[in-house]
Amino acid sequence: MDETLLRSLTPGVLGILVRRGADFAAAEDAVQDALVEAVRVWPADPPRDPKGWLVTVAWRRFLDATRADAARRRREEVVEEPEPGPVPAVDDTLQLYFLCAHPSLTPSSAVALTLRAVGGLTTRQIAAAYLVPEATVAQRISRAKRTVSGVRFDQPGDVATVLRVLYLVFNEGYSGDVDLAAEAIRLTRQLAAAVDHPEVAGLLALMLLHHARRAGRTAPDGGLVPLAEQDRGRWDTALIAEGVAILQAALARDRLGEFQAQAAIAALHADAPTAEETDWVQVVEWYDELARLTDSPVVRLNRAVAVGEADGPRAGLAALAALDDSLPRHTAAAAYLHERDGDRATAARLYAEAAHKAPNLAERDHLTRQAARLNARPDR
Amino acid sequence: MAKYLLLKHYRGAPAAVNDVPMDQWTPQEITDHVQYMRDFAARLEETGEFVDGQALAPEGMFVRYDGEGRPPVTDGPFAETKDLIAGWMVIDVDSRERAVELAGELSAAPGAGGKPIHEWLELRPFLAAPPTITE
Numbered sequence: 001m002d003e004t005l006l007r008s009l010t011p012g013v014l015g016i017l018v019r020r021g022a023d024f025a026a027a028e029d030a031v032q033d034a035l036v037e038a039v040r041v042w043p044a045d046p047p048r049d050p051k052g053w054l055v056t057v058a059w060r061r062f063l064d065a066t067r068a069d070a071a072r073r074r075r076e077e078v079v080e081e082p083e084p085g086p087v088p089a090v091d092d093t094l095q096l097y098f099l100c101a102h103p104s105l106t107p108s109s110a111v112a113l114t115l116r117a118v119g120g121l122t123t124r125q126i127a128a129a130y131l132v133p134e135a136t137v138a139q140r141i142s143r144a145k146r147t148v149s150g151v152r153f154d155q156p157g158d159v160a161t162v163l164r165v166l167y168l169v170f171n172e173g174y175s176g177d178v179d180l181a182a183e184a185i186r187l188t189r190q191l192a193a194a195v196d197h198p199e200v201a202g203l204l205a206l207m208l209l210h211h212a213r214r215a216g217r218t219a220p221d222g223g224l225v226p227l228a229e230q231d232r233g234r235w236d237t238a239l240i241a242e243g244v245a246i247l248q249a250a251l252a253r254d255r256l257g258e259f260q261a262q263a264a265i266a267a268l269h270a271d272a273p274t275a276e277e278t279d280w281v282q283v284v285e286w287y288d289e290l291a292r293l294t295d296s297p298v299v300r301l302n303r304a305v306a307v308g309e310a311d312g313p314r315a316g317l318a319a320l321a322a323l324d325d326s327l328p329r330h331t332a333a334a335a336y337l338h339e340r341d342g343d344r345a346t347a348a349r350l351y352a353e354a355a356h357k358a359p360n361l362a363e364r365d366h367l368t369r370q371a372a373r374l375n376a377r378p379d380r
Numbered sequence: 381m382a383k384y385l386l387l388k389h390y391r392g393a394p395a396a397v398n399d400v401p402m403d404q405w406t407p408q409e410i411t412d413h414v415q416y417m418r419d420f421a422a423r424l425e426e427t428g429e430f431v432d433g434q435a436l437a438p439e440g441m442f443v444r445y446d447g448e449g450r451p452p453v454t455d456g457p458f459a460e461t462k463d464l465i466a467g468w469m470v471i472d473v474d475s476r477e478r479a480v481e482l483a484g485e486l487s488a489a490p491g492a493g494g495k496p497i498h499e500w501l502e503l504r505p506f507l508a509a510p511p512t513i514t515e
Contacts, residue, residue: 221415352403361435369410371403 005050006038008190010120013054015092018153022062024099025145028117030065034058035120093118094194098157101165102148109144110165111172112137119187125178159195163203163259166191170207181211201250202260208243209266212236224366228275240270261290280310297327305333313341331357332367339374348374383431383472384479386486387502390438392463397498398491405492413497416489424471424482433469470506479503 010031017027034057038050047053100114115121115129123141127134170184188204216230247263265286272278287303290296300323308316316337323330335350348371355367402410424430446452469486473479483503491497 221411222418223411348403355403356438359437364435365410365414368402369407372405372407372410375404376406377404 003039004186006035006042007120008186009051009054010035011093011096011118011190012051013058014117015096016055017058017062019092020059022059023149024151024153025142025149026062026065027058028145030058030062032116032122033061036122092153093190095153095157097162097191097194098155099148099151099153100144101157101162102151103158103161104147104151105144107165107168109140109147110161111168112140113144113148114165114187115169115183116141118190119183121178121183129178129180130172159197159200162191163199167203167259170210181207181214185211198250198253198255199257199259201246202257202263205243205247205250206259206263206266208239208246209263209270212239212243212270218362222362223369224362226366227269232273235270240267243267243270256289256293258290258293261286261293265290278309280306284310297323301327301330301333305336308337308340313337317341328357328359329354332363335367335370339370344374382474382476382479383470383506384483385502385504385506386433386469386471386483387504388466388468388499389502390464390466393500393502396491396500398493398495399497400492402491409490409492409494412490412494417486420486420489421469429471429473429478429482431470431472433467435467436465438464438466476505479505 013034014027014031017030018024022030031054034054037057038054042050096118097114100117101110105113112126115126116123121129123137124134127137130137166184166188169187170181172180185204185207188200188207192200192204213230213235215236216232216234217225219225243263244267247260247267250260251264265283268279268283268286283306284303287299287306290299291303301320304316304319304323307319317334320330320334320337325331325334331350332354335347335354338350339347351367351371351374355364355371358364358367402413405413421430421433441453443451443453471479471482473482480503483501487499487501488496489499
């Protein structure tokens with residue numbers, strides 16, 4: 001059974017139920033029930049009209065639940081039984097994205113709600129993907145649904161908030177049986193089809209360009225492989241080409257945003273046949289654009305590293321010196337630039353210090369190895 | 381079944397037998413050490429004894445309530461703190477003996493020179509509900 005097809009139908013089905021008068025929380029429960037039912041029934045008895053099937057089953061579940069719930073009796077009276085017939089073609093997908101990324105939600109709640117209501121993932125799948133107990137995710141989703149229960153479904157939402165949520169999903173990587181990066185790309189493609197916005201295209205291009213390089217980014221044992229050492233033959237050239245094409249179309253519209261600028265930097269890396277042939281001067285220029293758009297210290301740190309490649313390690317260290325040394329990865333960047341400048345002892349000390357501050361295990365192991373490599377005893 | 385917390389210390393535990401700071405190891409020694417820990421966890425997953433485990437950053441902070449909406453934060457652990465936890469693993473085993481056996485195995489992770497570190501690991505049983513029937 002095509003689980004991706006099933007999941008891609010989720011937002012449309014949910015939207016129809018809400019249009020018919022179901023409140024969001026109850027409709028979302030009913031759609032989840034219908035999805036579970038579809039997984040059970042479809043392999044033996046595939047429906048001719050999958051979406052119509054899901055709408056019928058979900059609507060029946062919603063009515064059953066509403067009838068069973070005495071407290072909802074009054075609401076039931078307001079809801080009219082719809083005429084039988086074809087499902088309306090109005091696409092509510094965009095409204096669902098806005099609702100699930102509502103600014104009143106915490107990021108983790110918005111992410112969980114988006115993955116379930118728009119992505120059609122089960123609570124168990126989300127829990128596995130985030131390595132937290134299923135009860136934790138169920139709790140996040142029900143709280144999120146309560147929070148947005150008063151939000152009117154037809155209000156225009158904020159695209160930037162939706163993009164931030166999708167960006168968070170993409171950055172979460174991979175665990176469990178759902179590949180969150182691939183899921184984020186699927187949802188962003190769906191969003192790009194529903195809304196015409198250069199930053200949506202920018203985010204989609206950025207995701208595709210990063211995803212294309214994924215196979216080269218980790219060693220078989222799970223360790224990090226830095227960009228310069230990656231086997232570029234393992235990058236997915238079809239995804240890179242698609243990302244570049246989407247980015248170019250977005251940039252041509254002359255409404256630059258941070259995701260387009262980030263994608264432009266990713267495209268310059270993806271385009272280079274070797275690390276040495278990277279157009280570092282252009283990379284620095286895009287970081288300047290990005291710094292202008294976001295004023296983020298992390299961007300300025302990355303810019304300093306790019307300056308080190310474009311103008312030499314001394315120039316990079318000078319750019320780094322202008323920044324707060326408590327920034328994440330500041331020490332790691334300094335260690336790298338000192339090593340390129342030939343100062344192995346300082347580099348080794350800074351690598352060890354950076355490992356101490358590393359935000360995750362893969363980075364810590366990588367930085368510790370760098371320190372160990374430079375500290376290697378001559379007798380061994 | 382009983383749950384135990386295995387605690388690995390940055391400092392505070394008695395010195396290991398093979399006590400060489402990690403940044404003085406060879407890259408291969410680090411790889412072997414990391415692989416040993418991964419294999420250990422994977423094996424416990426297979427036996428159904430693995431519950432959870434995480435590594436902890438050496439730097440944290442102390443936070444306390446100080447009135448509505450203004451929790452003060454201070455760097456920590458404080459200088460006089462003797463103990464510093466590096467990471468933990470929760471296991472669910474049949475007996476105390478099994479817990480001790482597994483802690484011993486984890487303590488034998490290879491370090492400098494490929495020899496076991498023999499580091500001290502702290503082993504703490506979880507507090508659980510009393511049994512309904514005591515045999």
